[in-house]
Structure formats: C-alpha cells, structure tokens
Amino acid sequence: MRNPADDTALMLRYKDGDTSAFEVLYRRHNDALYRYLLRLCRNQHTAEDLYQETWSKIVRSRSRYQPRAKFTTFLYRVAHNCFIDSIRRNKRHDVESVADPDATAHPADEQAVIVDKGKARARLESALLLLPDEQRDVFLLHEEAGLSLDTIAFVTGAPRETVKSRLRYAVRKLKNAMLDATMNSVEGKQGRLQE
Amino acid sequence: MNPNNEHSSITDATVSAAYREIATEIPPSRLDDIVLRNAADETRQTRGIAGYLYSFRRPLAFAATLVLALGIVLQFDSVLTGTALNSSNGISGPGDASAGAGNTSAVVDANAKHIQEQMKQSERNMTEDLLRQPTTDTTKLKPARSCGKERRASAELWWACVTDLERNGRHDAAAHERELLTNTYPDFLPAE
Numbered sequence: 001m002r003n004p005a006d007d008t009a010l011m012l013r014y015k016d017g018d019t020s021a022f023e024v025l026y027r028r029h030n031d032a033l034y035r036y037l038l039r040l041c042r043n044q045h046t047a048e049d050l051y052q053e054t055w056s057k058i059v060r061s062r063s064r065y066q067p068r069a070k071f072t073t074f075l076y077r078v079a080h081n082c083f084i085d086s087i088r089r090n091k092r093h094d095v096e097s098v099a100d101p102d103a104t105a106h107p108a109d110e111q112a113v114i115v116d117k118g119k120a121r122a123r124l125e126s127a128l129l130l131l132p133d134e135q136r137d138v139f140l141l142h143e144e145a146g147l148s149l150d151t152i153a154f155v156t157g158a159p160r161e162t163v164k165s166r167l168r169y170a171v172r173k174l175k176n177a178m179l180d181a182t183m184n185s186v187e188g189k190q191g192r193l194q195e
Numbered sequence: 196m197n198p199n200n201e202h203s204s205i206t207d208a209t210v211s212a213a214y215r216e217i218a219t220e221i222p223p224s225r226l227d228d229i230v231l232r233n234a235a236d237e238t239r240q241t242r243g244i245a246g247y248l249y250s251f252r253r254p255l256a257f258a259a260t261l262v263l264a265l266g267i268v269l270q271f272d273s274v275l276t277g278t279a280l281n282s283s284n285g286i287s288g289p290g291d292a293s294a295g296a297g298n299t300s301a302v303v304d305a306n307a308k309h310i311q312e313q314m315k316q317s318e319r320n321m322t323e324d325l326l327r328q329p330t331t332d333t334t335k336l337k338p339a340r341s342c343g344k345e346r347r348a349s350a351e352l353w354w355a356c357v358t359d360l361e362r363n364g365r366h367d368a369a370a371h372e373r374e375l376l377t378n379t380y381p382d383f384l385p386a387e
Contacts, residue, residue, distance in 0.1 A: 014234070014238075017238050019231075019234060019235045019238050022231075022234045023231055023234075026227075026230060026231060026234070030221075030222050030227065030230075031220075031221050031222065034220060034221065034222040034226075035218050035220050038220055039218075048222075048223070048226060051222060051226060052226060052229060052230065055230040055233070055234075056230075056233060059230075059233055059234045059237045060237065062237070120213060121213050121216055121217050124210070124213045124214065124217060125217050128214070142206070143211060143214050143215075143218070144218070164205060167205050167206070168205045171205060171206055171207050171210055174207075174210045174213075174214075175207050175209065175210050178209065178210065178213060
C-alpha cells in the first residue's frame, strides 16, 4: 500500500522546484486518473483534455500547495471539479446518462470490443458506461483512486450517506449486468443443447 | 457499523475483480510528455521570476526597511531645517538655532553656523555702535567700569589704573577713566 506521506513529500519537493519529484508523483497516479476520466467522460478526447487540465491545475497550484489532505484526495477533487465544469460547458454530455442499462441496447461501436472480451466483462463495461454520472463517479473514485466513503464525500461534495447509497446502487447494477450476461450465456448453451 | 463491515456490505469482490480486468487503459505517451514538460516549464518560469525574487525576500525586506527609515529621518530633518530657518529670520532665539546645529545633517550644521555668524556680527555691530556714541555725555554712555572703587580711592591709584589700561591696549577705557579722574581731581598732576 502506498504511503500517502510520500505523495505529500514529493509534492512539497516539487513545490521547492524539484521536477524529478513531480515525475515520480505523476507516474504513480497517471494511469488511475486517466482511467477515471476516460470512463467518467465516456469520450476519449474529452477525457484527454480533462486529464491535461487536471495536471495543469496541479502544476500551477504547486506554489500554494499545503498538505492539508492526502495528495490523492487533492488530485481527484481537482479532476472531479474539472469534469463538473466540463459538463457545464458542454450541455450535450447528459445524453442517456440516466438510462437503465438493462433497457438500453449496446452502442454499435462497442460491439467490436465485446467480441474480444468475456461477455460478463463486456456487459460490465457497458453497464458502467450507462450508469448515471453520479453513481459512475462514486464507483470509479472507489475503484480507481481507492478512496473511502468519507473522502469520496469530500471530493464530490455530496453527503456521506448519499455517496454510500450511490455506490451501493452502482455495484448492484453492475453485478446484475454481469449475472444477466452469465444467465443469457447459460440459457443460450442450454437452448443449443436442446436443439 | 464498523467501517470494514460497512465497506464489504456495499462493495462486491466479483465486480471489483471484473473491473480490474477491464481497466487496463494507460494514457498516451504524448500526454505524459505534455504534462511533464508543463511541470518543468512551470518550475523554470517560477524560478526565473518569482522564485528569484523569493530567494531575495529577506535582503529585499531589509533594504526596504532601511529605505523607509532613511526616508523618515530625512523628512524629520527637513521639518527641523524649516524651524531653524525661521529662527534665523528672527522668529526664534539662539536656543532654537543651537538645537538645529545639534543635528548631524550638513544642511542643519551649515544653517547653525550661519546663525552663529549672524549673532557674532550683530554683537560686534552693537559694541561698535556703543563705542561710537559721544563720550562726553556720561549720563547716556555708561561703559563698564574699568577701575574699581578701591583703585579710585586716591588720585595716584586711579592714575595707576589708567596707566594699566593704556598698557593693556584699552585706550578708550583709559581715556574715559582719565577724563573722570581729571573731573574728580582737577588739580592732580601725574608724576613723570
């Protein structure tokens, strides 16, 4: 498990002008942050823009950085705020975000991906993309950043109980989507056997 | 509820494991390059301008304090100089001028010297004016007594005093004493 004090120490070193410390810090968090934004935005170009914007804000704020919280909390709060700003800037984002994954057909451009992966995992990814923004945000903050409920509540600005509820709904929907895929697969095999 | 129990009641290991399998994306290397270059540029930029000044903040603060203190002293001096100039115009007495002369400023020193010169000149003029007065009128002109009561006790002692005055170069005082002696002892004839 990563020691959060190390992240803070690295950020403080970068604050004092040590660029190599920032590179170490960046390499630690770049993958998880990228995946968080990629799945949160559901659009690669937007995710890349927000990814750059997030790191840019971190870099610019280095002179004012105070280790009041864990660096991960700081990083994902900035990223979350960038995403919220992006939604406000681009009203087109909210399409289909509240749709039920079970009632919606898979997007055609995702079919190619599904072929290469197991059906359950493909169904999970599809269901994840179709979760409401708030539920997907909470789930990704939990899975990618490894944040606790309290920290997610701080990052998103939502009450702790709301965060807990969102995470529970998200996990339940994803699990159901995986089970449905498994059931369909079993039924398909049984149908083929009966024939 | 224990946070661990609460956590396990919400999350699902199967879902987490499945998510771990699909979450394999990494950021393009060009993004890494952009971010790291920005971070390095930011450091250089800050070090170049603000960082450079930041490293000199203590000497700069010290210099600023000195400049401020010097400004206050100069301002105070100019106020005192104004007071001394007023005194040189006859508004105040020599005490003010001497107070001005006590300052270290060259301006104030010069002003104090000027005032002292003026006072000496004024004193000289007054003495000369007094000496230029006609000496016949003894009621108007009352110079300091050169020969005391003891030396005026007899004509011979008085004359000896006049002689001392002459010898010491106090001719005016000697002449005055001689006149008084002649008036007091009209028949006195000094010995050769």
